[in-house]
Amino acid sequence: MPGPFELTISRVRAFAVAGALALASTSLAAPAFARGPENIADVAEKVIDAVVNISTSQNVAARGGERGGVMPQLPPDSPFQDFFDEFFKNRRGGEGGPRGGNSGPRRVNSLGSGFIIDTAGMVVTNNHVIADADEINIILNDGTKIPAEIVGRDKKTDLALLKFKPPEKPLVAVKFGNSDSVRIGEWVVAIGNPFSLGGTVTAGIVSARNRDIGGQYDAYIQTDAAINRGNSGGPLFNLNGDVIGVNTAIFSPTGGSVGIGFAVPSNIVTGVIDQLRQFGEARRGWLGVRIQEVTDEIAESLSIKPARGALIAGIDDKGPAKPAGIESGDVIVKFDGKDIKTMKDLPRVVADTPIGKEVDVVVIRKGKEQTRKVTLGRLEDDEKAKEASLKVPAPAEEKTVSQKALGLDLAALSPALRSRYKVKDSVKGVVITSIEGSRDAADKRLSAGDVIMEVAQEAVTNVADIKKRVDQLKKDGKKSALLTVSNPDGEVRFVTLSVQ
Incomplete structure (x- = not known):
């Protein structure tokens, strides 16, 4: 008969064996999709010959x-x-x-990825893959190397279109899918040329959509499929073998994949590539406005529920918005039938709209919806739907007689103060002379020299006007006051301050 110690060991062994058997049976019973869809191999086999390596070289002065x-x-x-x-x-x-x-000058080589969209020899890639290149070559999956030339490129979306002379062997081309129908959690396949290894297939899921990582037109698909250096410009496929994105960037503290990659959605890519193919450049619609985000505080001040849209902070005198009757303080909530949920939506929708098209623009003005008809202009390289400037002018050192309101030191905009703060003649209102002691104002980046033009969308010319408007807002049960604020250069934005 075994002793106590031996019995304990036997039981541990028995439990270990039972556990192993349980794990084994669980593993055997696991469905195939737990290891990923079985048709990933079919997708890869179908499309891999359409994915190319892109080799570039340039002379760099040492x-x-x-x-x-x-x-x-x-x-x-x-x-x-x-x-x-x-x-x-x-x-x-x-x-x-x-x-x-x-x-002296030396030759520098780099490699990226791309994919064939037309058997006539059209290849899509990232602009940064071929930027500044003196020589570009397409390397097919079978190793064939063919010189290529740039048809067009677009820096704003980091896309480029190349053309090469097809070989005698028939090419394989892929088609674009609908990125708007992509769901979070859906399986995707990335194929590219990581670290110059050649055609490499990785798989993962869609982690998120409409990711903004700092660009004006950002609406990236985020994926955990492994994307590394050299994958740039390569395609992201759905399980039908359709391209739903162009792999463009990764987030990585090490330079390697940590499961956070970003692809330009195919519905953005197709519009840009069509224009590059037709014009050799991207041509975008232009509204001629400066915009800012509609925060919860601004929405409450404007009686907009829920918070949505793009707040117009300024109008370009030469832009299409002005003759259409769109005004500073309007909130655009719909453009050409498309809902504008956030400030970032507007530049994307406007840019994708054909130049010269007349569109309906729905705005909220003083709590009521209005529809304006606008004929879009063309966005030039030096123009964009600008966000309201948050530049902070240097505070003046001189003291002046002022009054308190909203936690600010304020004064009527006299000629002396206009000269001191270098405020343009076109700017009218009440000047801020100090924000000391007002954390709320500091958080909103207000500073001495800024001019309050309106409170709750009503013009003010002196401190008494501001106090009167604030008192009325308190009686109306409002928590904050919406201020129309201009910097000395005349750039307008909207700020909310607590009235408590």
Whole structure:
């Protein structure tokens, strides 16, 4: 009969065996989709020949101080002389350059990815893959290398269209799918050229949609499919083998994949690529407004429930919005039949609308909806649907007689104050002379020299006007006051401050 210790061991072994059997049976019973869809291999086999590697090269002027550019000074007859001669010869791509001096221009190569959308030899990739390249080559999946030229490119969406002469062997092209129908959690397949390894297939799911990572037209698909350096410009497929995105960026503290990659949605790509193909450039609609976000406080002040839309902070005198009757303070909630849920929606929708098209623009003005008809202009490279400026002018050091309201030191905009703060003649209202002690104002980036033009969308010319409007807002049960504020240069934005 076993002792207590031996019995304990036996029980542990028994439980271990039982646990192993349970895990084994669970593993055997696990459905196939727990390991990923079985048709990933079918998708990869179907489309991989349409995915290409893109090789670029350019001449870069070497700098004397750059790594590998300067021969160390060695004593005469040093035993290391031959070693360093050979080392720097290899680094410079051959002979050339005086010892210890600049090596002169050198050839730099880089690799990215792309995909064929037309068997006539049309390839989509990222603009940053081919930017500044002197020479571009397409490398097909079978290793065939063919020179390519740029048809057009668009920096704003980081897309480019290339063309190459097709070989005798028939090409495989892929088609775009509808990225608007992509669901979070849906399986996707990425194919590209990571770290110059050649055609590589990875799979994952759609982690999020409409990700904004800092660009004006950002609406990225986020995926956890492994995307690494060299994958840029490659396609992101759904399980039908349709391209739903162009892999463009990753978030990574190390430079490698950590499961956070971003792809430009196909519905953005198709519009840009069609224009690059037709015009060699992207042509976007232009409304001619400066906009800012409708915060919860601003929405409450404007009686907009729920908070939505894009608040017009300024109108371009030469833009299409002005003759259409759109005004500063309007909130655009619908454009050409499309809902504008956030400020970021408006630039995307306007840019995608054909130039010269007359569209209905629904605005909320003083709590009521109005519809305006606007004929869109063309966005030039130096123009964009601007966000309201948040530049903070330097505070003035001089003191002045002022009154308190909304936690601010305020004064009527006299000629002396206009001169002190360099306020343009076109700016009318009450000037802020100090925000000391007002954390709310500091958080909203108000500063001395800013001018309050309106309170609750009514013009003010002195401090008494502001106090009167604030008192009325308190009686109406409002928690905050909506201020129309201009900086000294005349750039207008909207700010809410507590009336408590």
